Amino acid sequence: MISTPPKKKLDRRQRRTRLMLSEALLSLIQEKAFSEITIQEITDRADLNRATFYLHYGTKEELLVDSLERQFDLLVQEIRGSRDFMNFWEGDVVAFRHVYENKTLFKALFNDISAGYIAFRIIDYIAEFSTEELLEHIPPNYQPPIPVEIISRHVAGSLFSLLIWWLRNDFPKTPEEMAGYIQEMCMMGTAGMLMEAGIEIINGQ
Amino acid sequence: MISTPPKKKLDRRQRRTRLMLSEALLSLIQEKAFSEITIQEITDRADLNRATFYLHYGTKEELLVDSLERQFDLLVQEIRGSRDFMNFWEGDVVAFRHVYENKTLFKALFNDISAGYIAFRIIDYIAEFSTEELLEHIPPNYQPPIPVEIISRHVAGSLFSLLIWWLRNDFPKTPEEMAGYIQEMCMMGTAGMLMEAGIEIINGQ
DNA sequence: GAACTTAATAGACATTTTGTTGACTAACGT
DNA sequence: ACGTTAGTCAACAAAATGTCTATTAAGTTC
Incomplete structure (x- = not known):
């Protein structure tokens, strides 16, 4: 579980500054790799002084x-x-x-040599x-009902996500247990467990 | 699909150099955030000249x-x-x-403000x-057979992974189809599809 | 093992980016 | 209206970058 830092109410100026900086960065990231962006550029685009950046953040990250x-x-x-309600499909x-609507931003985020690329690379x-x-x-x-590429990504995503969770939570289960959970969820799905709990599954299709 | 670049056979010196650089970086990343690591430091630890780095790579990334x-x-x-064979569980x-055995490295990779952190943050x-x-x-x-936290990560990982796949492959399906696949795989699992194809599932537990 | 080919070195270079400072002013919350 | 504090501006030393040349050493090929 990530502990949300105790966020104090910010000054209107501070809120504005952070918003400007965020917008500047997300705009820049669509033009060049994250690592190539300098703090100078960010503050230039945000039309703020560079020193102001350091008042709010220590690093670009x-x-x-x-x-x-x-x-x-x-x-x-x-x-x-x-x-x-409970229509996961719709969500x-x-x-x-x-x-899709923010595809330029998201594509940039996961593009070669940018911020999210490493994760994409690992999953891939x-x-x-x-x-x-x-x-x-x-x-x-044999033609499976769901493309093999998609099944692979599903399984890979689950494995990746659970590996990180396990790691960041200091190994709360044994590798065998974790692998068992994944096996169970990937093969049999989660519907059984949820219905056992009395949850009604709605398929929106 | 990622096209593997046509890797020409490297000189023994080049192989050695790249290995030294890799080891140096993976060693450094366990001590400080990726963004804080300089090329100078990498080559220092690898005991190579800084100019040599640029003979092989353009950036740290x-x-x-x-x-x-x-x-x-x-x-x-x-x-x-x-x-x-086909024992996914064992794998x-x-x-x-x-x-677990490389936990120092992996923890570092997904630690706050390091290379893989963004992905972890999104999935989380x-x-x-x-x-x-x-x-x-x-x-x-109700006490589900698999902890809710783990079910969530499973679903989140699948969604994350498929979002990126879909994005990087220029939206080969409609959002409705993609959501349908996820719904199907998360709820019902993939065993049905595989068994239909004549694949025997071995549970290693 | 000699001959060619090329990777790695060393040092130097201008340039860019960084992080921090102190004094000033403008905007904020109460 | 007042006290507080965020943002500005200019300047700074320190660090990191990317590129260059000439030289040395190690590879590959025959």
Whole structure:
């Protein structure tokens, strides 16, 4: 669990400054790699003094995290607004649409040699390995209902995400338990568990 | 699909140089944030001239990608070595053990304000939202067979991974289709599809 | 093992970026 | 209206970058 830092109410000037800095960074990141962006450039575009940056953040990375937080808060707003209760499908559709509508930003974020690229690379590495494994064992004439590439990404994403969770939480379970959970969830899905709890699954399609 | 660049056979000196640089970077990353590491420091630790770095890489980021590739190749070796055929469970156990054994490196990689942190942050953001949704609808006395935190991470990882895949592949499906796939895979699992293809699932537990 | 080819070195260079300072002024909250 | 504090401006030393040349040493090829 991430402890949200105790956020004191900010001055209107401070809120404005941080917003300007965030907008400047997210705008710049669509033009060049994150690592190539200088603090000078950010403050220039935000039309703020460079010293002001240091009043709020220590590094570009801190600003990036803050900026993304803003971006995702917007997304959550969208999802909360337009969902049927417990209709996960609808929420996911909104997420995909949101990414599409902000595709320039998101593409930039995960583009080669930018902020999110490493994660993409790792997941892709796992997924390619997984695809290879699957293809070895699927009869060449068999056409699965969901493309193999997508199944691989699903499994790879789950594995990646749980590896990090496990790592950042100081290994609360054994590797065998973790692998068991993944096996169970990927193979059998989670519907069984949820329905056992009396949750009704709504399929929005 | 990532196109592997046409790798020409490297000189023994070049191989050595790149290996030294990779080791230096992965060693440094365990001591300080990636963004704080300078090229000077990397070459110092590798005991190479700074100019040599530029003979191989343009930026720190390029070196990082290359270094991680090495690291993951090792992992794949491990998995290929010690697996029963089609026993996904066994492979995942090896992955978790590998991360544990290299925990200092991996922790560093996903630590605050380092290379992989952004991805972790995004997944965590999605997962917290997902946890919240689940908890709202699970009866307080119900104890699910898999911890809710873990289910959330599973779903969040899948969503994250597929969002990026979809984005980087220029939106080959509609948002509705993508959400449908996720719904299907998360809820019902993938075993059905695989068994339909004649694949025998082995549970290693 | 000799001959060619090229990677790595060393030192130097101008340039850019960084992080921090202190005095000033403009905007904020109560 | 007042006291407080965020943002500005200019300046600064220190550090890091990227590129260059000439030289040395190690590789590859035959």
